[in-house]
Amino acid sequence: MACDSKLRNGSDLNEFKIPEVCKSNSGLFVNHELYVNYGGLDGCADVDELRVLFDQVLSFFLKEVCVSKKVFRPFPPKLGDGQEADLFKLFLTVRRIGSYELVSENNLWEFVARECGIEIGLVASLKLIYIKYLKELDQWLLNGGFRDGKMENIEISVVEKLDLLSRQLGRSLVDVEIIGFEDCKGKTEGTSGFNQVQGGMNLDFSRINCDDEEKFGAGGHKRCELSPKSIKKVGFSMVNDEVKRKEILPDNVVMKVRLSMNHGDDNVLKSVDLPVIDYLDDDDDDNDDVMITAKDDDLDNVVSRSVNIQKRKREEESLQLSEMLDWLANAARDPHNNAFETSQRSNKGKNFTNDHLHKQVLSARCALFAELNVDLGNEACGSQKKTQRMHPSMYENDRVQLRCSRRTTAAIPCPLKRQQTESSNIRTDRIREITEPHDQKCNLGPHHQAEVPQWTGVVSDSDPKWLGSQMWPQPNGPYRENEEGEMVIGQGRQGICECVFPGSAECVRFHIAENRLKVKIELGPLFYKWKFNQMGEEISLSWEPEEEKRFKSIVIKARYDLEHSTKSRREIMNKFWTKASDLIPDKLKKNVVSYYFNVFVLRRRSYQNRVTPKEIDSDNDEEEVGSVGDRFGYEKIHGLSLKCSENLQRTDLEP
């Protein structure tokens, strides 16, 4: 990053206040947007050099890494229209935004495509190419994969190239992530000092320049096209957890500390504003300034991400978060500072303290990005709720989608309605979406719209022949007189009954039967037409106990297969139905289905109601536990003695 960084106007961030709390605190909780503006490459020469390096590294990567994983990637990759994709540009653009996850989450692929000079229609294939070619490379570089033991046999030159590349990329892109992360990894348990902290802290980086917002929105693209200087937009939050790694405790924290700028102060406003403008105006401006701008604005959307940083060594305890923050504030205040520069140059750590702090910042960021999508929607972050938490999609809508056309937003259809139930499938489904781009346009045309005649004011004929056949009131039914008199409808359950044990199984059963009879008399023949005779547990009476037993056994078998077998669902279920018709030859499939819903599920429910009332779910076919009970009231009918069979059932059903 910015070796010779200097902030021309020397923006004075003196307004940064770090309250005392912060100093005694630890845990970093950054919530709000953090705009980091990085200086780009100095000239075209650099870009070319970088491109050459990138090509070398990529070809090496594809050869070595991909071959070892036995995947073949044709090169060069082509977009949907046959055009070759500029991988370097793509890589650079995505890096600028942050990471693949960040791009996807914020729906920025269209933006990326535009940056790469590719048509919007090809967004999907562009994304696919990124996933196939660059995502791993990105990860690999980030993780320092090339330092892996496996790679020792690789020529030093390549490693050097990689190093160079990563450093150059880092410099041009802002992201010293690579270096920072490596360092962080190098030390056994990680070095970030701020995670020894007990609490969390909430930093609001306030961005002063409100206009800037729009520039990011509207002018942003243009600027990026003009120069490789990049903009990074990130909102994140971080929660520190003493107890476990990678787990967020809801009761963790939270002291809110605001690093806010005084909005009323014109000086500050100016000083931060200016560099941005200079930046835009001066093309030969080679300052690689580090500018942290954040905005404190309630309307501003925030993507909060919580990240749990690994627990670090005790010896690092002396390094406090506050120290790091001080350093950060200082660096922002005076980027000319030698200490700062040194820290960026030296990986070896001449100036240990600064270097260290510098790395802390970077590794913190690194960790944040690495886990950005891990805990998306993690409800465990109770602490987040206290802050201005926003749903990610909110962010997406208000911020990003306004920039996108309707087409693009509509171009991400969700192919499966039921995928919400099968969360594990989502990932693959998404990939399928990418490969099968949809465009709303194709939904318009004679193959999609209904033919609607012009309204002429003349009523055309509606075919009155088919109006349905009246079932109720029964045209010549015996109960017509009822309707003349006072009729009370919509009565609930009668509160009092005269049963010996109100609420007991016998009582309930009696009332069900009573009501059934009532309905039967009232409906007369309709009772059969509406298939009331096929409703309720009653229908089990037409099943032989032997048949019921068989049905139960094949259900258990199918369920077991679904969980343990590698066969496809369709195969298993086909087998299930063939088996059902084999084992229960007297019953049609229709009867079996009806038995399933009217008896089988009902019994499962009655079991669940009694045994696991908190986990009732009659709609899940697969997770049936303890569902296969004796017939409800079986004893009553057959005069068998009561036996408690539930527990037995439960054990023999456990897969």
Next chain:
Amino acid sequence: MRSKDRISYFYDGDAGNVYFGPNHPMKPHRLCMTHHLVLSYDLHKKMEIYRPHKAYPVELAQFHSADYVEFLQRINPDTQHLFPEEMAKFKLGEDCPVFDDMFEFCQIYAGGTIDAARRLNNQLCDIAINWAGGLHHAKKCEASGFCYINDLVLGILELLKYHARVLYIDIDVHHGDGVEEAFYFTDRVMTVSFHKYGNLFFPGSGDVKEIGEREGKFYAINIPLKDGIDDTSFTRLFKTIISKVVETYQPGVIVLQCGADSLAGDRLGCFNLSIDGHAECVRFVKKFGLPLLVTGGGGYTKENVARCWTVETGVLLDTELPNEIPDNEYIKYFAPECSLRIPTGHIENFNSKSYLGTIKMQVLENLRCIQHAPSVQMQEVPPDFYIPDFDEDEKNPDERIDQHTQDKHIQRDDEYYEGDNDNDHNMDDA
């Protein structure tokens, strides 16, 4: 407690007994449960219940392409592997499996909505209910999201024969994309859909910016919502927008799709509506006093679907239902509480006030464009003269009186109604 409206309710016992396959969230058995619950509350005494005719392929082809309808008719689970290309072309498989009696099922629910529309057209009722219908995702040439035949489009096409403008309202948690798409270019149907949008939620369409095109521009309204919307904000938004829509558009008839997957605790949905909140929308729409066609839709937690649609049947009958569910065959599905109301969910409401405000403003803004450029005559249809149609080869005139044969054949109710006072007793005010 007495309903002045004549209510026609459509039900066929066969529709509830089909099975989409194991672990498929769509369970038509919910229709049996709903009907059962409706009867447990004696609601049938206040309405007419009809068995719909099974829609003929030619009727289905009023909207759908003939080859698609023909394929649906032809395919069955045993032969589906022989037609992989057609299966893919018509998007059958995954979400929309081929199951036994699939086509018959489609015929029944589509027939129900078509019949309902015809009864409304012929002014034989004021409100028609078909809980089996409302399958709003089906497209002209393909199945989608558990929907094979788009009964709503067929019903609306039928209504368009008698009405200049039809308003379609959709409160399913999913976007009513099939209906919107079918009428995307026309101003004779205004589609209004309230749905969850974003994060790749099915079907992925329904942004507020989708407003229709050509003549249909501004005649498609989408209200995209986020997870966890609650009763208060939903009903407020619904009332504001719908009252403005009705005022502006002046529809002759309203079609209301009451997908119950917008309820809290649905297996696929992510809203936080209570049954009362959901039913409040129905109540509100009913109050306009326009002819109303009410259909079902999604809803994947069976018990709640049955509860919701029963309550809404009650609402349409102006009947408040007590909370305790009367004993019936399916009481165990409603155990342990056996109550009509369900606990509200605990999903956080991600719809901020400002977000909803923005959406509302945008929708109202689009509506204003209609006021200034009415491309449809804003006059209601001239009164409808209904001429009974005698179909000689259908039935022997003598048999029309024979009630037992009525079920076997589709009956000409018109005759029956004209000649007899039968239908008066049902909705008398005496």
